[in-house]
Amino acid sequence: VTTEVEEPPAAPPPPPEAPPGRAPGQAAGLALLRLVGAVVVPLAAFALLWWTFDFLRDADANRLVLAGVALVVGVAGVFLLFWAMNGTVNHLPERFREGVRPYVFVGPALVILAVFLVYPVISTIIISFGGPQRGSEFVGLDNYDFVFSDESMLRSIRNTAGWIVIVPIVAVSIGLAFATLADRLRRGEAVAKSLIFMPMAISFVGATVTWTLIYSFRPEGFGTNIGLLNAVKDGLGMSPTAWLQVKPWNNLLLMVIMIWMQTGFAMVVLSAAIKAIPDEIIEAARIDGASEWQVFRRIMVPTIAPTIAVVVTYMVINAMKVFDIVFVIGNAETNETEVIAERMIDWFFISNHDGRGAAIAVVLFVAVIPVMVWNIRRFREQEAVR
Amino acid sequence: MTLTAPLPEEVEAEAPPLGEAEEVRGGGWFVRITILVIVVLWLIPTVGVLVTSFRPAAVVNETGWWTTFAHLFDSGQWTLQNYRDALDSGGFENALLNSLAVTVPATVIPITIAAFAAYAFSWMEFRGRYVMFVAVVGLLVVPLQMALIPILRLYSGGASLGGVTIFPDLDLNGTFLGIWLAHTAFGLPLAVYLLRNFIGALPSSIIESAKVDGADHFTIFWRLVVPLSVPALAAFAIFQFLWVWNDLLVARIFLGATEENRVLTIALQALAGSRAQDWHLLTSAAFITMILPLAVFFSLQRYFIRGLTAGAVKG
Numbered sequence: 001v002t003t004e005v006e007e008p009p010a011a012p013p014p015p016p017e018a019p020p021g022r023a024p025g026q027a028a029g030l031a032l033l034r035l036v037g038a039v040v041v042p043l044a045a046f047a048l049l050w051w052t053f054d055f056l057r058d059a060d061a062n063r064l065v066l067a068g069v070a071l072v073v074g075v076a077g078v079f080l081l082f083w084a085m086n087g088t089v090n091h092l093p094e095r096f097r098e099g100v101r102p103y104v105f106v107g108p109a110l111v112i113l114a115v116f117l118v119y120p121v122i123s124t125i126i127i128s129f130g131g132p133q134r135g136s137e138f139v140g141l142d143n144y145d146f147v148f149s150d151e152s153m154l155r156s157i158r159n160t161a162g163w164i165v166i167v168p169i170v171a172v173s174i175g176l177a178f179a180t181l182a183d184r185l186r187r188g189e190a191v192a193k194s195l196i197f198m199p200m201a202i203s204f205v206g207a208t209v210t211w212t213l214i215y216s217f218r219p220e221g222f223g224t225n226i227g228l229l230n231a232v233k234d235g236l237g238m239s240p241t242a243w244l245q246v247k248p249w250n251n252l253l254l255m256v257i258m259i260w261m262q263t264g265f266a267m268v269v270l271s272a273a274i275k276a277i278p279d280e281i282i283e284a285a286r287i288d289g290a291s292e293w294q295v296f297r298r299i300m301v302p303t304i305a306p307t308i309a310v311v312v313t314y315m316v317i318n319a320m321k322v323f324d325i326v327f328v329i330g331n332a333e334t335n336e337t338e339v340i341a342e343r344m345i346d347w348f349f350i351s352n353h354d355g356r357g358a359a360i361a362v363v364l365f366v367a368v369i370p371v372m373v374w375n376i377r378r379f380r381e382q383e384a385v386r
Numbered sequence: 387m388t389l390t391a392p393l394p395e396e397v398e399a400e401a402p403p404l405g406e407a408e409e410v411r412g413g414g415w416f417v418r419i420t421i422l423v424i425v426v427l428w429l430i431p432t433v434g435v436l437v438t439s440f441r442p443a444a445v446v447n448e449t450g451w452w453t454t455f456a457h458l459f460d461s462g463q464w465t466l467q468n469y470r471d472a473l474d475s476g477g478f479e480n481a482l483l484n485s486l487a488v489t490v491p492a493t494v495i496p497i498t499i500a501a502f503a504a505y506a507f508s509w510m511e512f513r514g515r516y517v518m519f520v521a522v523v524g525l526l527v528v529p530l531q532m533a534l535i536p537i538l539r540l541y542s543g544g545a546s547l548g549g550v551t552i553f554p555d556l557d558l559n560g561t562f563l564g565i566w567l568a569h570t571a572f573g574l575p576l577a578v579y580l581l582r583n584f585i586g587a588l589p590s591s592i593i594e595s596a597k598v599d600g601a602d603h604f605t606i607f608w609r610l611v612v613p614l615s616v617p618a619l620a621a622f623a624i625f626q627f628l629w630v631w632n633d634l635l636v637a638r639i640f641l642g643a644t645e646e647n648r649v650l651t652i653a654l655q656a657l658a659g660s661r662a663q664d665w666h667l668l669t670s671a672a673f674i675t676m677i678l679p680l681a682v683f684f685s686l687q688r689y690f691i692r693g694l695t696a697g698a699v700k701g
Binding site: 049050064066067068070071073074075077078079082086099101102103105106108109110112113115116117118119120121123124127134174177178181182184185192194195196197198199200201202203204205206207208209210211212213214216223224225226227228231260263264321323324327328330341344345348349354357358360361362364365368369372373376 | 417418420421424425428429430431432434435438446447448449450451452483484486487490491492494495498499500502503505506507510511512515518522523525526527528529531532533534535536537539540543545553556558562563566567568570571572574575578603604628631632633634635638639651654655658659662665668669671672675676679680682683684687
């Protein structure tokens with residue numbers, strides 16, 4: 001077991017000042033115990049898990065056995081970890097117990113976050129000033145220069161801008177319209193809503209494959225077009241189109257996939273907000289002679305505006321980070337459908353240029369921060385209201 | 387309580403208003419037809435995949451899936467062979483096992499760790515409690531793209547500072563443990579945040595009286611707080627389960643795309659790349675990846691919607 005561990009930035013706080021009447025040695029002992037409880041015990045648990053896997057890897061086990069063992073070890077392991085840590089605390093001298101226990105409860109979370117999120121953020125920023133590989137030298141702002149001058153990168157920024165404008169607007173508009181109209185149905189509202197929401201359960205990969213069937217294309221003379229869009233064109237007597245290669249409109253076709261997946265989310269959240277509007281307000285407006293459109297425009301929309309804002313930001317963030325759809329469709333550079341997150345993976349994972357990949361990630365991070373901060377704040381306000 | 391506003395089912399239980407208002411609210415043909423058109427548009431893609439996946443390869447290649455509706459009862463139009471092919475030759479059986487071995491622990495681990503932390507943040511007194519909680523919530527802003535390169539480097543090569551190893555080279559790349567930890571970290575900030583909101587809102591009288599009865603924190607957590615928090619735990623569990631099950635990026639980077647290691651989403655992506663015109667295989671494979679999420683969706687819709695809407699702030 002390694003005990004040389006990086007001090008987690010957010011983890012155990014400095015040793016508390018000794019309360020009056022307690023010997024300084026005792027306070028130092030308490031601080032040490034806290035550190036041990038919060039850091040060393042999870043590390044020991046981790047080492048045990050790792051050893052199990054290393055053993056399994058060498059044993060060249062059957063996949064079914066391996067998957068089964070992994071499942072049991074993973075699920076049971078985390079319970080055992082806390083149980084064992086708590087048991088250890090119970091064996092401490094009584095005066096230490098309740099001082100150490102909280103750090104045992106929060107320790108694992110803080111250690112994992114420190115190693116897997118805090119350290120990487122710092123590290124990615126450093127890597128973004130370096131070359132392609134680990135240990136290559138400092139290149140200053142070259143990678144950032146690349147991000148804002150490379151033709152394909154610039155296109156990815158343009159495309160991402162399109163995604164963050166078009167996807168939220170269309171998805172929220174359809175979702176709002178659907179929620180408002182479905183609210184008036186006498187029967188079948190729940191069924192209609194769940195059918196619209198269903199694509200949200202599917203993976204991006206599954207959804208993309210689903211839509212490529214609709215967009216699929218065969219040149220004339222190479223068989224029937226089994227894609228819905230080209231079949232319609234065929235029925236109208238027109239020749240088929242290779243939809244996914246029509247620049248720049250192919251970008252819109254990819255956005256349709258995300259709109260299809262996320263409209264249900266907007267619809268469900270907005271529908272809940274609409275139902276929370278007190279009936280008296282709407283009835284009063286109707287009695288005063290407001291038309292249905294006016295009720296919608298002047299009463300419903302302003303009342304649920306905060307919810308609309310939350311939904312829009314959620315979608316903006318998702319659109320900023322869109323990756324799977326473009327990646328699965330493939331040939332992003334030829335088809336000019338690049339987006340920022342897809343470029344990041346392309347440079348880091350496929351072209352093996354860590355410096356550029358990291359720089360793109362940092363640009364994405366900086367772009368996401370303000371939207372995310374605003375979103376969390378709004379989310380908290382909403383929770384406070386409830 | 388914390389997660390979202392009232393759900394459709396709950397609201398619908400109220401009796402509809404009667405009388406003249408009903409005429410206005412009931413909506414006319416316009417409402418019904420618009421709703422119907424949108425629903426049909428939204429269903430077409432899924433129905434297309436479903437129907438195609440049950441048609442023989444030769445038929446799939448010659449006619450569009452919609453033509454099946456003209457001869458629904460012709461047995462030559464239907465087959466299960468595509469699913470057999472996808473599971474056997476497409477390597478989807480292996481991928482299904484991998485997906486389960488990744489997803490179940492990657493759901494249970496973060497939720498357990500987060501629940502303990504949330505309990506401590508809510509009901510235990512200790513130094514730095516508020517600062518730590520704010521730091522955890524603050525990590526919601528980090529997009530996972532920021533974490534990929536350093537974690538991959540940690541997994542294959544470790545990390546050292548000035549010649550001193552601070553993270554040993556454990557060769558975690560391509561192991562289940564490696565991907566669980568990554569998913570755990572990416573899910574933790576949201577889990578801690580949501581669970582703390584819920585657990586912190588439990589009535590303090592319950593916890594105080596348990597303390598008076600001599601229960602220690604572990605017992606209170608395990609016997610009292612966990613059972614009371616089932617709605618929040620279930621909502622987050624479903625959210626995380628779907629997130630991990632449907633994930634392509636994290637699995638691709640930390641588990642890899644080898645035939646042995648890949649999960650369902652990667653297997654499907656590989657198939658879409660290598661056999662893009664074999665629609666009978668692609669559609670059945672796509673449907674295999676969707677079965678579990680759809681089953682979860684239709685059986686646990688209430689928690690599901692709660693989980694997804696609460697997940698609106700995931701980084």
